[in-house]
Amino acid sequence: MKRNCSSDMANVLLPRSGDLEPNPGPITKPGDLSERELHLLADFIDPSDFRKVGLALGFTEAKLxxxxxDNTGILMGATYKMLCEWLKSVGHQEAREELSNKLHNINLVQLAExxxxxxxxxxxxxxxxxxxxxxxxxxxxxxxxxxCQIQADPLNSGVxxxxxxxxxxxxxxxxxxRTTSKASLLYADLLKTKVNGVLPKRLLVEGEGGVGKTTLCAKIAWDWIHGAGYQKxxxxxxxxxxxxxxxxxGEIIKSYLPDDIEITAMQLNKHIFSxxxxxxxxxxxxxELAGDLNNPHQIALIILNRLFKSGRVLITSRGWKSDEIRKISELRKLYAFIAVEGFSAxxxxxxxxxxxxxDTTPAEDLNRFISNNDVIRENMAPFPIYTVMLCIMWKDFDGERRSAMSKLQTFSQLFDEMIHFLVDHYLSKLDTSAIDVGGKMDRKRKDILRHLSDIGCIALQGLHDRKLVFTEQEFHSLPGxxxxxxxxxxxxxxxxxxxPRERRHHSHSAVSSVQFPHKLFQEYLAGMYLSSLHNSGxxxxxxxxxxIIGRASEFRELLYFTSAQQKEVGLDIITRLIASILSMEYGDVDDDFIxxxxxxxxxxxxxxxVADHLLTSSSKTxxxxxxxxxxxxxxxxFIMNHRKVVSKFSKAIHTRTATSKS
Incomplete structure (x- = not known):
C-alpha cells in the first residue's frame, strides 16, 4: 500500500505538544547541506516518491x-546515492534552496520546508x-x-x-x-597511538581469522563496563x-534495550550524532559486513569517515578487507593501523x-604436548580459535586419539579432526543400541556428513555474497x-x-537467523562442498x-580447506594460482600465497x-x-627438497628451521 509523502511527513514531522522548547533562541541560517542530512532525507522520502524526486532533480529513468x-533493492540506499550524485552537480551554497524548491514543485511541501x-x-x-x-x-x-560471556566449548552451550x-x-x-614495520603495542596504550603526532579518530585492527579480534573487542567492552578503562x-x-x-x-542500540525503555531509534540516533x-x-x-563500502548505509559512511567524524571508532578486519581502506589515500592518512597477532608462548x-x-593435570599435559610439537606450537597455537579446538579435543580424547593429534600439520587437518570429533560426539549421545545394527551407525555418519556438505553449499554462496547471517528459509531446499x-x-x-526500516519495507514478524560459530567453520564447510563439485559438477x-581465484586474498582460508580435501583439487587450485601469477591478471597472489x-x-x-614454479620464477635460494x-x-x-634453505638472520631462526624440518 502506497503512502502519500506529504501527509505522511505531516504526521511524522510535526512536533507533538510539549516537544517544542519554551525558548528556542534566535533563528540562524542553516549551513551547507551535509551528508548526514542527505542520509536522513533519504530515509524520510517515501519509496513511492523515489522516481518523482529523481525526475525532479534531473535524472533519467535509466539512471534511476x-x-x-546498484543498491541491491535497498531503496533508501538508492535515494541517498541519488541525492549525493545530484549534490555534486550544484554549488553547495545554492544546494539547500534548490533542493527545497524542487521538492516544493512536486508537492512534497513538508520535506521542502x-x-x-x-x-x-x-x-x-x-x-x-x-x-x-x-x-x-x-x-x-x-x-x-x-x-562478554565466552562459550569456549561449542559442544556445550550451557557452559x-x-x-x-x-x-x-x-x-x-x-x-x-613510513616503513610499514611494526612495533609492540601495549593494550593499555591502544587509544594513545598517534598518527603524525595526532590522536586519530579511526583505528583499524587487522588480523587473520581466529587470531582474537572479537575477543579484543569484548575486552574493551568489559573494561568499560567494570570501570577498568575507557571511562572518558x-x-x-x-x-x-x-x-x-x-x-x-540508533536501531542497533534500540535492539540492545529492554522493551520497557520507551526511547525510539531516531532519538538514539539523534543523541549519538549530537x-x-x-x-x-x-x-x-x-x-563480515554484508555488501561493500559503496552501499550507503550509516555504518559504511562512518567507516569511510563521512559520518561521525568527531567520534572515536575502532574497526576490526581481516587483511583483504582492510586493504579497501588502505587504498583510499584520504583514509590511509586518517587511520592508525594495528595488528593483533594472537598468543605469545x-x-x-x-x-x-x-x-x-x-584441573591442572590436563593443562600441564597439553602445554607439554604443544611445547614439544614445533608445527602445532608455531602454526596453530598462536591462534586462539585453534587453541580452543585443541583444548576441547584434548579434554575428551583418549591416549590413542591424543597420539593422532601429534601428527597434525595444518589448519585443515585440525578442522577435519574437529569436525569428525563433533560428529562422533553427537553420535555418542544417540541410542547406540537402536542404531548400531547392520551398519546403521555408519549410515547415520554418512547422512550427517551429507548434511554438512549440503550446508556447505549455502556457506559457499554466503561467502561469495559476503553474507554470514542467513534466514532459516534459505535452507528450505535442504530439509533437516x-x-x-x-x-x-x-x-x-x-x-x-x-x-523499523525492515518492517516498513518487508516483513513485520521476527525471523530465525542461522549462523556459523565462527567464519572459519563456514569456510571449512564451503570447502567441503566446493571440492565435491570437482567430481559431481x-x-x-x-x-x-x-x-574465487579472482578474489584469492579474500578466499585464502577457503582455498586452504578446499585444497586439502583431495589431491586432484589441490593440484587444480595450485595450477590456477600459478597461472594467475604468470598472467599478472590478479595482484593479490604471490609465491608465498601459493x-x-x-x-x-x-x-x-x-x-x-609449486617447487617447479618457484625454480623458474624466483631465486633458487x-x-x-x-x-x-x-x-x-x-x-x-614442505617443498624444500627442490630448494636450498639459508637464513640471513639469527642462529635461532636457523635452528627453528632445522627443527621444523625434522
Whole structure:
C-alpha cells in the first residue's frame, strides 16, 4: 500500500505538544547541506516518491534504474546515492534552496520546508540526561550478557566462561606508516597511538581469522563496563558487523534495550550524532559486513569517515578487507593501523591453564604436548580459535586419539579432526543400541556428513555474497540440514526482530537467523562442498573457481580447506594460482600465497608443482627472514627438497628451521 509523502511527513514531522522548547533562541541560517542530512532525507522520502524526486532533480529513468540496481533493492540506499550524485552537480551554497524548491514543485511541501530550515531531525524529541543514563545502563547489561560471556566449548552451550576467567592478553603491533614495520603495542596504550603526532579518530585492527579480534573487542567492552578503562566515554558501543545489515546506530542500540525503555531509534540516533565525543564505537568484523563500502548505509559512511567524524571508532578486519581502506589515500592518512597477532608462548600457556581450571593435570599435559610439537606450537597455537579446538579435543580424547593429534600439520587437518570429533560426539549421545545394527551407525555418519556438505553449499554462496547471517528459509531446499548442523555444533540458530526500516519495507514478524560459530567453520564447510563439485559438477566448479581465484586474498582460508580435501583439487587450485601469477591478471597472489595453499594440501604432487614454479620464477635460494609467518615457513620447508634453505638472520631462526624440518 502506497503512502502519500506529504501527509505522511505531516504526521511524522510535526512536533507533538510539549516537544517544542519554551525558548528556542534566535533563528540562524542553516549551513551547507551535509551528508548526514542527505542520509536522513533519504530515509524520510517515501519509496513511492523515489522516481518523482529523481525526475525532479534531473535524472533519467535509466539512471534511476541504475541507482536501484546498484543498491541491491535497498531503496533508501538508492535515494541517498541519488541525492549525493545530484549534490555534486550544484554549488553547495545554492544546494539547500534548490533542493527545497524542487521538492516544493512536486508537492512534497513538508520535506521542502524541513530542507529549507535545515532541521531534518528537529521533529525528533531530544533525550534527557536521565534517559541517556538508562540507555547506558541497559547497554552495559546487554554487552555483559551477549558480548562478554565466552562459550569456549561449542559442544556445550550451557557452559559459559566469565570474561575474566578465560581472557588472556593478545599480542598487539602498531604499524609505522613510513616503513610499514611494526612495533609492540601495549593494550593499555591502544587509544594513545598517534598518527603524525595526532590522536586519530579511526583505528583499524587487522588480523587473520581466529587470531582474537572479537575477543579484543569484548575486552574493551568489559573494561568499560567494570570501570577498568575507557571511562572518558559515556558510551562504548560494541557492534558485531555481521548482524548489522542496513541498520542505523540508533536501531542497533534500540535492539540492545529492554522493551520497557520507551526511547525510539531516531532519538538514539539523534543523541549519538549530537554527542559524538562521548561515544566510542567498536565495530567488529569489517570483512563480515554484508555488501561493500559503496552501499550507503550509516555504518559504511562512518567507516569511510563521512559520518561521525568527531567520534572515536575502532574497526576490526581481516587483511583483504582492510586493504579497501588502505587504498583510499584520504583514509590511509586518517587511520592508525594495528595488528593483533594472537598468543605469545607465555599467554598460550596461561590460556590453557584457565581453560582447564581447576584441573591442572590436563593443562600441564597439553602445554607439554604443544611445547614439544614445533608445527602445532608455531602454526596453530598462536591462534586462539585453534587453541580452543585443541583444548576441547584434548579434554575428551583418549591416549590413542591424543597420539593422532601429534601428527597434525595444518589448519585443515585440525578442522577435519574437529569436525569428525563433533560428529562422533553427537553420535555418542544417540541410542547406540537402536542404531548400531547392520551398519546403521555408519549410515547415520554418512547422512550427517551429507548434511554438512549440503550446508556447505549455502556457506559457499554466503561467502561469495559476503553474507554470514542467513534466514532459516534459505535452507528450505535442504530439509533437516539446519537441525543436524545445530545438533552437531557447526550452526547456531536464534530469533531476530527486524529493524523499523525492515518492517516498513518487508516483513513485520521476527525471523530465525542461522549462523556459523565462527567464519572459519563456514569456510571449512564451503570447502567441503566446493571440492565435491570437482567430481559431481565440474562446470559449476569451474565457474565458481574462476571467481574465487579472482578474489584469492579474500578466499585464502577457503582455498586452504578446499585444497586439502583431495589431491586432484589441490593440484587444480595450485595450477590456477600459478597461472594467475604468470598472467599478472590478479595482484593479490604471490609465491608465498601459493606455498601456503600447497602446504595445506599436504600432497607431494602439489608440492612438486609449486617447487617447479618457484625454480623458474624466483631465486633458487630460499631466505627465511624474521617477518615470514610460521605457516609460510612450514610451507617452504614442505617443498624444500627442490630448494636450498639459508637464513640471513639469527642462529635461532636457523635452528627453528632445522627443527621444523625434522
Amino acid at each position: 534504474s541504475w541507482f536501484e540496481r 524541513i530542507v529549507q530550515k535545515g532541521k531534518v531531525d528537529d521533529h525528533v524529541p531530544s533525550m534527557t540526561e536521565e534517559e541517556f543514563q538508562q540507555v547506558i545502563k541497559a547497554v552495559k547489561e546487554y554487552s555483559a550478557l551477549h558480548h 559459559l566462561f566469565k570474561f575474566d576467567e578465560i581472557f588472556t592478553n593478545l599480542m598487539l603491533m602498531e604499524e609505522n606508516k 566515554f559515556k558510551l562504548v558501543l560494541l557492534i558485531l558487523l555481521r548482524d548489522v545489515s542496513d541498520k542505523t546506530i 554527542h559524538q565525543k562521548d561515544v566510542f564505537l567498536v565495530l567488529d568484523g569489517l570483512d 607465555n599467554n598460550l600457556s596461561a590460556y590453557i591453564t584457565k581453560f582447564f581450571h581447576p 540440514s539446519v537441525d543436524t548442523g545445530c545438533q552437531v555444533g557447526v550452526l547456531t540458530k536464534q530469533t531476530q526482530s527486524p529493524s 565440474r562446470s559449476e566448479y569451474d565457474r565458481l573457481m574462476m571467481d 606455498v601456503d595453499v600447497a602446504y595445506e594440501s599436504q600432497d607431494q604432487t602439489v608440492a612438486k608443482a 630460499l631466505v627465511i627472514g624474521e617477518e615470514m609467518p610460521a605457516h609460510t615457513e612450514a610451507g617452504h620447508i
